[in-house]
Amino acid sequence: MTTFNNIAIGNHFFFAGTWWEKRSSRTASVFGRPNRWFFFSKGEIVDLDGDLAIEPNGDNNEKQLA
Numbered sequence: 001m002t003t004f005n006n007i008a009i010g011n012h013f014f015f016a017g018t019w020w021e022k023r024s025s026r027t028a029s030v031f032g033r034p035n036r037w038f039f040f041s042k043g044e045i046v047d048l049d050g051d052l053a054i055e056p057n058g059d060n061n062e063k064q065l066a
Contacts, residue, residue, distance in 0.1 A: 004028075005042035014047040015040075 007013055007022050012031055014020070019031040027037045040046075 001045055001047050003042065004040045004044040004046055007046065007048070011048075014050045015044070019050070020046075 004013075004022070005025075009022050009024060012019055012021050013028075015028075020028040021031050021034070022028045023034075023037055026039055026042065028040055029035070029037050
């Protein structure tokens with residue numbers, strides 16, 4: 001995981017259940033929908049490899065604390 005500010009423009013990242021493409025220093029579009037841009041905070045925590053993505057079987061790979 002990293003911050004939005006650390007991602008290079010044009011790279012893809014995972015945030016809030018969706019894959020995004022960074023368009024500028026403060027904006028990104030939903031991957032595959034380049035006409036809708038959204039603003040992001042530079043410090044927003046994002047995932048580069050989709051580790052937080054929910055698996056098709058519903059397992060989100062998070063371990064429950066005892």
